[in-house]
Amino acid sequence: MSKAGRTVQQKNRAIAAGVIVYLGLFILALLPRLYDLQRFVTADEAKWVYRSAQFLAALLRGDLAGTSVNLTPAVTTTWLGSLGLALYYQFNHTVLGLPLADWLTSLPEFRTDLPVLAATRWPMAVATSLGVVLIYGLARPLFGATVAFIGAVFIALDPHIVSLSRILGHDAPAAMLMMISVLLLLQGCRVARWPGGKVAGEQSDRDAEWQGGGDAEAQDGKVAGKWSETLFVLLSGVAAGLAFLSKAPALFLIPFAGLLFVSRIWLDRSLSGVWVRRFLLWGVAAYLTFVVVWPAAWVDPLGRPWAVVENGFISATDHDEADDENYWLVPDLGPFYYVVHGAFKLSPLVTVGLIVMLFPGLTRRPDRSGQEAGAVLNSPLFWLAVFVLLFLLFMTLGDKRSPRYILPIFPPLSFIAAAGWYRLYATFILRDHQTKRRPAADFRHLPFVITLTLSALVILLPYAPYYFTYFNPIAGGPFLAPRVVKYGWGEGLDQVGRFLQRTAPGSRVGTPYASTVAPYFGGRLSDISGDHLDYVVLYSKQLQSGEPAPAAIEYYNTAGPVFAVTLNGLPYASVFAGPALQMLPPDAGPLGYRPLSPYGTIGQPLDVDVLWPANEVSISNLPSVTLHPSVDDGAAEAGVAQTSRAAAPPAGSSLPIVAETPSNLTPVGEAMMVSRYRLNLPEDLERGRYTLFVDEQPLGDIDLRRFAAPPNLSRAGEVIFDDQIALVGYQINPSTDFVGLTVAWQAKQSPLPDYTVFAQILDAETDERVAGV
Structure with a gap:
């Protein structure tokens, strides 16, 4: 075969191999994101389904301003959600029996059907999987094929990234688009390829382009390079605009891009005008993308961007929300919140890779001979590290916090870790990579890459589909995490809903995150202190915060749950028999009270537990408990809950029912005692609302009912x-x-x-x- 024929054959093989790599990476990212999409619902998703429906409905009726459904602004999220809703309607319009616009407006805000939710999750999973492939392609010129692929695998199989990129939300689109924008910007700013990712004899296409051949070829290369750099800057601005449309913290890209352009000017002041113009081009591209993709900005091209900035600032400085955050079982981490949460969410592979990069003495240092003084500013790893550190600082300055808010640092960390693993590979496995002549096709790295890929799968898959339950075993895993960080965003409450649907399908249940239980349970849902509850659900995040109150948690735990959910070694939810414990204001004397049945049954005894601070009562001086008709029963029925509680015992009414004095006090924990009172309800009582009193102090109301037909009927x-x-x-x-x-x-x-x-x-x-x- 001629040399030309062999060259063509090699190119064809390279193209085929490239297609296999890109397709394989897409499938690798997609499958864990699509697995069991109806298993559970996160706390915010019902709202995002509703907002996506409102967005699409407004667009269909030509109400462009109505597409401003949230100032987060989450426009990419509502576009993806709208796509899922439109596809769902196309496949189910016969069964739905409504025009598309009418069906969209009929969707509720705080409850979603599982098939509808899965339909909106599909576009998110596909889009983020495509984002992984695009990130790999953009990282290759900066890190080399091997490091780029390892970094992309870490992103594709990272538990924290996977958990947020398979639900309908705005964190994953923001993170992926920010990473895409940064990689494009690094190429547009002439950041050199990382030297540690280049083995002996390897030369990138960009290196060859910049080195050039003769004078004419060099000149052509410079012209082509300028055009490609400008294109990269332009595309980076487009990606940044989409990131701004995803989540307001993505505006961090503006100062980061400015810092990168300033570094270019510092390296070569003679090109300051070029870099200023490119920064302006980047900003214009981002702004135009922001306006073009958001229909609400078509009619308000200045007001909508400013509203997003203003809302982001207000949200970040929401001191009231920060002050309302409670800590009981976990410490207040303060400025270390994101560092600690990030450490618990890193995968072990990324953790090890980062340690290698933090302590380069563990491996051979790359050859720095011939490097210029400004080499650090031309390192893509340096700029990814700068992005991570500055974004952590940026988010720490805000008052509103959640571990998902720092998702944008995980893709950069994946590439830094990939570089660390490649250093380990070059040091301990490829010792002779600079001394031996490599064949034209060198596959020695394949076992190394395959091993890392399989390791990432082994780490990820045991958590499927509850990827939120992952905590880094190197940082302490499920043993230490519950003692340090809050967790729980709805995962596990699906099992609560299924249990209740099996055992008590028509019951009344008080639970946090009711929208996550509703798709699995057909009964009535309310908050955990609601009236007439058959069951009360306590969830991990609220428990760690001491909600509804530490005394209430200890009281429920003493009684014991009828059902509990544990996921991957972590306790998530407990179901307790109702009714709910009603806590009283501080300094009220008793801590709270709880009737032992949702209603008092006329003609039968009614037992009531009263909670007291320890050492403040004894069996000899227990106050008396009485039951009176409520003073303003009509107002209470209308929802004025405090009316009867504030009233004094009614003068001239029927004699109050006096409870039997308890024979003992039951200690609960170290700071609380419980006394159980029994009220014998006469047969001749009228049904209605009554008020419990401790001495002269009202505790709260209880409804008395007849659950048998009167004998005179x-x-x-x-x-x-x-x-x-x-x-x-x-x-x-x-x-x-x-x-x-x-x-x-x-x-x-x-x-x-x-x-x-x-x-x-x-x-x-x-x-x-x-x-x-």
Whole structure:
């Protein structure tokens, strides 16, 4: 075969190999992101499905201003969510039976159906997987194929990145777009290829282009280089604009880009005008992208960008939210919040690679001979490290904090770690890479790369699909993490919902993050201090914060859960029997109280637990507990919850019911005692709302009900409507002016919908309606 033929054949093989690498990397990133998308729901996703629906509905009706559904602004998120909703509608429009716009506006804000959620997650998973492939392609000229591929694998299989790039949210798009913008900017600013990623005899296309051949070729190369650099700067600005549309903290790219351009001017002041113009080009490209991609900015091209900046500043300086953050089982990490959380979310492979780069003495130092004084400013690793450190500082200065807010540092850290692993490889495995002649196709690195890829899979897959439960074992893993950092964003509450649906499908449940339970449970959901609860759910993040109160947590734990969720060694959720414990204001005497049944049953005993601070009461001086009719029962029924609590015992009312004095006090923990009072409810009590008192102090209200038909009612037999509600008794009281009717109903399922009851008087012979209500 001729030399030309062999060259063509080699190029074809290289193209085929490139296609395999890019496709394989895409599949490697996509599969863990698509696995079991309906398993659980995170706390914010129902809102993002709703916002995506509002965004698309506004766009369909031509309401451009209406596409401003959030000032985060999360426009890329709502675009991706809208794509998923549109595809879902196309496949299900016959079943839905509504026009697209009407269906979109019918979606609720705080609850989402699982198939709809999965449809909106698909575009996010595909887009972020494509982002991994694009990042690999952009990193190759800067780090070489091997380091770029290892870094891309770390991004594709990083548990923290995967967890956030398979849900509908705005953290993953912001992180991926920021990384893409930075890589493009580094190439546009002539940052040199990392020398540590180049083995002997290897020369990048960009190196050859810059070295040139003869004078004419060199001149052509310079012209081509300038155009390519300008294009990279332009595309970096486009990616930055998309990042700004994803999340306001991406605006950090503006000062970072300015710093990078200033470094170019410092290296060569004669080109200061060129770099200033390119910085302006970058900014204009970012702004135009921001305006073009967000329809709301078409009608307000200045106001919308400023509103995003203003909202980002307000959110970052929200002192009230920061002050409301509670710490009970974990410390307040202060300025070390992101450093500690980041360490717990790093993968072991990235951690080891970073340690190698932090302590270069562990490996051979790269050959620095011939490097200029400004070589550091031309190192892509240096700029990635600068990005990481400055972004950490940038986020630490804000008051609003979450480990997902620092997701943008994870892709840069992946490449820094990949460089560290390559140093280990070059030091301990490829010892002779500078002395032996390499063949044209050198595959010696493949076992090393494959080993790292398999290792990343082995680390990731045990956490699927609950990737949020991952904590770095090098930092202490699930043993230390619950003692140091808060965790829990809805994962695990899906199992709570499934348990309740199996065992008590119509019950009333108080839970944090109700929108994460709702898709799996058909009962009624409220907050954990709601009335008439059958079950109370305590979740990890709230427990670590001491919510609803440390005393309440100790009380529930003493009783023990009826169901508990543990994921990958971490306790996440516990389900306790209701009703809810009602905590009282500080200095109220008792800490709280809890009736042992959702309703008091007239004619039967009612037990009430009262919580006291330890050492403040004894069995000999326990206050008395009494039950009075509420003063303003109508106001309480209307939702004025504090009206009856603030009232004094009613004068002249029926005698209060006095509870039996407890025979003992039960210690709970070291700082609390519990006394159990019993109130014997007479048969002649009226149903309604009553108020509990400790001495002269109101505790709270409880509803008393009759759960059996009164004996004076006639039995109706088996009269059941649609297996939902039964007529169990009635009494007819005729008079000269009207006919009185008393009816007793019994629920056959819970929860019940609202009903309208029609009472009719029919002619006995003709069945014609005589009267009715």
